[in-house]
Amino acid sequence: MAQLIDGKKISSEIKEELKAEVEALKRQGKEICLAVVQVGQDPASCVYVNNKKKACAYIGIRSEAYELPETVGEEELLALVEKLNQAGHVNGILVQLPLPAHIDEDKVIRAISPDKDVDGFHPVSVGRLWIGEPGFLSCTPAGIIQLLKRSGISIDGKECVIVGRSNIVGKPMAALLLREHATVTVAHSHTKNLKEITNRADILIVAMGKRQFIGADYVKDGAVVIDVGMHRDENNKLCGDVAFAQVCEKTSAITPVPGGVGPMTIAMLMNNCVQTVR
Ligand code: GUN
Numbered sequence: 001m002a003q004l005i006d007g008k009k010i011s012s013e014i015k016e017e018l019k020a021e022v023e024a025l026k027r028q029g030k031e032i033c034l035a036v037v038q039v040g041q042d043p044a045s046c047v048y049v050n051n052k053k054k055a056c057a058y059i060g061i062r063s064e065a066y067e068l069p070e071t072v073g074e075e076e077l078l079a080l081v082e083k084l085n086q087a088g089h090v091n092g093i094l095v096q097l098p099l100p101a102h103i104d105e106d107k108v109i110r111a112i113s114p115d116k117d118v119d120g121f122h123p124v125s126v127g128r129l130w131i132g133e134p135g136f137l138s139c140t141p142a143g144i145i146q147l148l149k150r151s152g153i154s155i156d157g158k159e160c161v162i163v164g165r166s167n168i169v170g171k172p173m174a175a176l177l178l179r180e181h182a183t184v185t186v187a188h189s190h191t192k193n194l195k196e197i198t199n200r201a202d203i204l205i206v207a208m209g210k211r212q213f214i215g216a217d218y219v220k221d222g223a224v225v226i227d228v229g230m231h232r233d234e235n236n237k238l239c240g241d242v243a244f245a246q247v248c249e250k251t252s253a254i255t256p257v258p259g260g261v262g263p264m265t266i267a268m269l270m271n272n273c274v275q276t277v278r
Helices: 007-027 043-059 074-086 105-111 123-131 139-150 170-179 194-198 244-248 262-275
Strands: 033-039 062-068 092-095 159-163 183-187 203-206 224-227
Touching: 007 043, 007 139, 007 262, 033 043, 033 074, 043 062, 043 262, 062 074, 074 092, 074 105, 092 262, 123 170, 139 170, 139 224, 139 262, 159 170, 159 194, 170 183, 183 194
Parallel strands: 033 062, 033 092, 159 183, 159 203, 203 224
Antiparallel strands: none
């Protein structure tokens, strides 16, 4: 029987730990403030931003919301980021992505001070991660490391295969697994013989953005499977990149969707916010 990796429970544990830490920091006179910048009213972004604000309130972090219209100019957004960089009371800056097409996302990410980059997207944060210096970690991959560790799954020496090479998940995931002494393969849309490669994995991390693509034939017996995907199935129910029902039986441990990786991202964002004052 596969172990179900309970992201909801593990993320709650992390949030409880952070809440206690924030209370202790407050007693030392240290307050934390996260600036949350949203451009436009993309429905998915609204849900994410709301959840982030709620998590802040729960943990005891102050959140400041900056809502800009869809039509805002790039210069105006960059000016706001610069103002937040300079604001002494603001510890972390989060600009919700995606941004409208007329705004250069990379330029905005680079404008955020690396000292306030709680998303871990700035090239300085990415560079620090790859050379093993302390810095802010991209939240979803950092959450996956926590899921594995807190589920008693060792990473050291394991064959890890990541499917997907995005800047937000696949690439930082590879760096984090390397740091934990895994042997890492990154597969992507141009990879040949994907099935052969995923079948080598002791730990398979799927972030390809294709609904229920990974079937049982992609998975080695006894593997650990982490599903980063988020989709709606034909019955409008949430599902992942992994065909859970058939893959589950082959694994030693697997994350469900929902309730797996998803809740971890916000928990790790909160951790990054606390890190700004540690
Ligand atoms: N949009 C989707 N995921 C994220 C995230 O982790 N951070 C930000 N800033 N935007 C996102």
